[in-house]
Amino acid sequence: xESLVKTLNEARTPQELADxxxxxxxxxxxxxxxxxxxxxxxxxxxxxxxxxxxxxIALNILKPEDGYAVGALKSVKAFIPELQKQYAEIDFAxxxxxxxxxxxxxxxxxDALFSAVWLTxxxxxxxxxxxxxxxxxxxxxxxSFLSAFAxxxxxxxxxxxxxxxxxIIAVGMVVxxxxxxxxxxxxxxxxEKHSFSALVKGVEEVIFSVWGGMLTTIVVMIPIMFxxxxxxxxxRPLSITIAxxxxxxxxxxxxxxxxxxxxxAVAEKEEDVARIANTTENGLIKGFYRQVDLFLEFVTTxxxxxxxxxxxxxxxxVLAAVILLIxxxxxxxxxxxxxxxxxxxxxxxTVKADLPPSTNATGVEAVINRMQQxxxxxxNVLSISTxxxxxxxxxxxxxxxxxxxxxxxxxxxTTRDRREQNIWQIMREWRDEFALIPELIxxxxxxxxxxxxxxxxxxxxxxxxxxDPDTLFHLANDVEKRLxxxxxxxxxxxxxxxxxxxxxxxxDLNLTARYKLxxxxxxEFLGLTLTGRSPSALKMHGFIDLGVRVEIGVAGRRWHEDIxxxxxxxxTGDLFLGSLGEQRNVLQPTLVTRENLQETIDILGINSVRxxxxxxxxVEQVLSELNLPAGYSAKxxxxxxxxxxxGMRLAKALLFAxxxxxxxxxxxxxxxWRPFLVMAAIPLSLIGAFWGLLIFDKPMCMPAMMGIILLGxxxxxxxxxxxxxxxxSIAAGMPRxxxxxxxxxxxxxxxxxxxxxxxxxxMPLTFESAVGLERMSPLGVVASFGLLTGTLMTMVMIPVxxxxxxxxTRA
Numbered sequence: 104x105e106s107l108v109k110t111l112n113e114a115r116t117p118q119e120l121a122d123x124x125x126x127x128x129x130x131x132x133x134x135x136x137x138x139x140x141x142x143x144x145x146x147x148x149x150x151x152x153x154x155x156x157x158x159x160i161a162l163n164i165l166k167p168e169d170g171y172a173v174g175a176l177k178s179v180k181a182f183i184p185e186l187q188k189q190y191a192e193i194d195f196a197x198x199x200x201x202x203x204x205x206x207x208x209x210x211x212x213x214d215a216l217f218s219a220v221w222l223t224x225x226x227x228x229x230x231x232x233x234x235x236x237x238x239x240x241x242x243x244x245x246x247s248f249l250s251a252f253a254x255x256x257x258x259x260x261x262x263x264x265x266x267x268x269x270x271i272i273a274v275g276m277v278v279x280x281x282x283x284x285x286x287x288x289x290x291x292x293x294x295e296k297h298s299f300s301a302l303v304k305g306v307e308e309v310i311f312s313v314w315g316g317m318l319t320t321i322v323v324m325i326p327i328m329f330x331x332x333x334x335x336x337x338x339r340p341l342s343i344t345i346a347x348x349x350x351x352x353x354x355x356x357x358x359x360x361x362x363x364x365x366x367x368a369v370a371e372k373e374e375d376v377a378r379i380a381n382t383t384e385n386g387l388i389k390g391f392y393r394q395v396d397l398f399l400e401f402v403t404t405x406x407x408x409x410x411x412x413x414x415x416x417x418x419x420x421v422l423a424a425v426i427l428l429i430x431x432x433x434x435x436x437x438x439x440x441x442x443x444x445x446x447x448x449x450x451x452x453t454v455k456a457d458l459p460p461s462t463n464a465t466g467v468e469a470v471i472n473r474m475q476q477x478x479x480x481x482x483n484v485l486s487i488s489t490x491x492x493x494x495x496x497x498x499x500x501x502x503x504x505x506x507x508x509x510x511x512x513x514x515x516x517t518t519r520d521r522r523e524q525n526i527w528q529i530m531r532e533w534r535d536e537f538a539l540i541p542e543l544i545x546x547x548x549x550x551x552x553x554x555x556x557x558x559x560x561x562x563x564x565x566x567x568x569x570x571d572p573d574t575l576f577h578l579a580n581d582v583e584k585r586l587x588x589x590x591x592x593x594x595x596x597x598x599x600x601x602x603x604x605x606x607x608x609x610x611d612l613n614l615t616a617r618y619k620l621x622x623x624x625x626x627e628f629l630g631l632t633l634t635g636r637s638p639s640a641l642k643m644h645g646f647i648d649l650g651v652r653v654e655i656g657v658a659g660r661r662w663h664e665d666i667x668x669x670x671x672x673x674x675t676g677d678l679f680l681g682s683l684g685e686q687r688n689v690l691q692p693t694l695v696t697r698e699n700l701q702e703t704i705d706i707l708g709i710n711s712v713r714x715x716x717x718x719x720x721x722v723e724q725v726l727s728e729l730n731l732p733a734g735y736s737a738k739x740x741x742x743x744x745x746x747x748x749x750g751m752r753l754a755k756a757l758l759f760a761x762x763x764x765x766x767x768x769x770x771x772x773x774x775x776w777r778p779f780l781v782m783a784a785i786p787l788s789l790i791g792a793f794w795g796l797l798i799f800d801k802p803m804c805m806p807a808m809m810g811i812i813l814l815g816x817x818x819x820x821x822x823x824x825x826x827x828x829x830x831x832s833i834a835a836g837m838p839r840x841x842x843x844x845x846x847x848x849x850x851x852x853x854x855x856x857x858x859x860x861x862x863x864x865x866m867p868l869t870f871e872s873a874v875g876l877e878r879m880s881p882l883g884v885v886a887s888f889g890l891l892t893g894t895l896m897t898m899v900m901i902p903v904x905x906x907x908x909x910x911x912t913r914a
Contacts (some may be wrong), residue, residue, distance in 0.1 A: 275864025440714020791892020
């Protein structure tokens with residue numbers, strides 16, 4: 104039979120290792136312990152960790168790729184008490200934790216969602232002035248949400264900040280279809296004694312408008328779902344949530360709503376008419392409703408007068424609208440600037456700092472303690488996690504190759520609704536105090552998520568490329584001095600500096616050859632002496648495999664003297680290293696970076712006070728004035744480059760969305776010019792959207808662009824309702840101008856209700872009523888102000904454009 108043969112004689116303890124025989128000479132045995140000290144000790148640390156201001160050992164716990172963050176965080180926290188019982192001598196604490204922020208955000212978003220629902224229902228009740236009608240409209244909201252949850256179930260997306268934002272956005276929109284159906288049907292029911300035929304007539308009259316309104320809003324979001332890149336990653340779940348909710352609202356409006364109207368508003372017998380028509384509101388409510396009616400009559404009268412003026416001055420009105428749009432764009436857009444994403448008070452601050460590379464662990468620890476004292480003085484600080492350096496060859500908190508002199512501090516604050524200072528005021532205070540620490544070469548203080556894309560190093564990143572690191576470092580310092588004059592650009596720092604002390608030993612080849620040595624042998628000797636070697640591992644009981652490190656030293660200590668005094672063994676005896684070559688002390692780069700086979704250095708900065716686009720424009724001006732040597736280049740990257748790429752994707756999506764919108768409108772109207780007439784409402788709405796961003800101090804960013812796309816699909820609904828009524832009335836024999844005036848008179852109430860319900864539903868998003876809504880608030884601002892302005896102008900402009908571009912046909 105076969106058997107595997109192994110020869111085993113492993114040392115299991117430091118003493119057994121020391122007893123290993125090294126050489127037998129003249130009858131005696133020289134053991135390892137005779138020529139070296141063997142001890143169990145900790146390796147020299149190349150990293151430091153502080154948790155909540157105290158030296159600590161940290162565990163970085165990550166969720167699975169397909170796992171849920173909140174579930175992972177809660178399970179870890181639930182297990183900590185068990186660990187504390189098992190290891191009573193160790194204090195366990197969580198120093199970096201996103202679960203409270205996520206929990207607060209989710210709770211706030213849910214509250215904002217409920218607020219949007221009840222505010223929307225209040226508007227519906229006030230304008231419909233009928234509790235039964237309002238209840239029927241309200242039923243469409245949960246049914247629409249159910250359709251959204253059903254769709255999300257079959258996608259990889261979860262109920263998070265983005266999908267909840269989608270539901271908040273959709274609240275005011277999902278009732279639009281039900282409002283149009285209920286309002287029109289009830290108008291016919293009141294006129295025809297609540298007969299079933301009146302209900303059928305009311306539903307059939309608006310089914311085209313409801314279908315068209317839902318379809319136009321959804322088709323403009325389809326390009327966003329497949330645009331690719333960061334845009335798709337962020338906005339696809341939002342678009343899918345809104346689209347699924349709107350589809351559910353349409354299905355409810357044409358199925359459930361008519362059934363409820365049949366049950367609650369159709370009189371089966373003659374005596375039921377009085378019961379259904381009778382309202383039990385008290386005098387105060389009736390008086391309030393009367394005031395609402397008077398207000399609507401007053402608004403309708405004003406619009407009819409404006410329409411008469413507009414029909415007499417058609418071209419002048421169109422020209423005035425075009426001039427207003429151009430002036431608004433030229434005036435407002437430069438003032439609001441552009442960002443990739445709006446700033447958000449996340450309650451988490453990241454501090455990065457660099458110390459001189461020659462600073463030892465004690466000096467690094469002293470600077471850490473001083474910075475932590477500054478941070479802890481703020482009463483809003485909940486936890487601090489500080490990392491310096493990284494252990495080579497180990498998975499640790501520090502980035503790969505991070506030096507001991509590079510600090511990364513993560514600070515968690517209370518949420519913005521629980522403190523008086525915002526995150527930027529706190530950051531400004533810390534910047535001022537950090538400036539008084541002389542050991543800091545440079546530092547940056549930024550809010551968590553300051554660069555929306557993880558691949559970006561900083562909002563402003565000037566990359567200089569070339570061949571020679573010395574020239575690059577000289578150019579980078581010159582550019583940095585120029586950039587410090589740019590207003591709104593803070594925390595400038597270089598990605599690396601030429602400050603790392605190195606000792607270069609250049610052996611004389613003639614001398615080394617004389618003593619039978621080679622540069623390779625000299626290098627191996629220096630490596631063994633200064634850094635040691637790890638030839639094996641000690642499998643000690645109760646421990647994981649411990650690395651055995653061999654080092655050359657004196658009296659049990661590592662060599663810390665001048666390397667020229669080292670004695671290297673040769674064939675003819677020991678030789679002083681200094682006699683074999685020349686020693687030089689030089690400064691080298693702390694980091695080596697390359698891109699496209701070129702050496703690079705980055706100048707990183709953070710914009711504050713001014714929009715990113717404004718700061719970037721000044722940076723580009725500085726770069727254009729540079730006179731760089733041949734073979735060297737400087738370009739602006741970072742978030743600004745990401746924004747350019749994202750802007751291109753959004754522009755393509757916007758163009759494609761409007762092309763698809765035109766095709767859908769053409770199929771609905773079976774006419775080539777009516778889609779242009781309907782889409783004329785879009786530029787009118789942009790006037791209000793741009794002014795809204797200025798009033799709320801929001802930049803033109805990705806959510807704002809998404810708001811414009813969504814606005815384009817929403818504002819056309821009003822135009823569809825008006826044009827459909829005009830076409831139907833003219834086809835029924837109504838005179839042309841009478842049909843124009845009647846469209847405004849008849850459709851004023853449903854258009855105002857749908858517009859106000861959408862705006863009111865967006866209010867929690869617009870006013871950032873919940874922590875976490877800051878990211879999507881520009882979408883709410885654009886949609887709300889654009890819809891309001893667009894609706895007010897559409898009620899006059901659409902009939903005027905209809906009369907202008909649709910000549911009256913004569914028999």
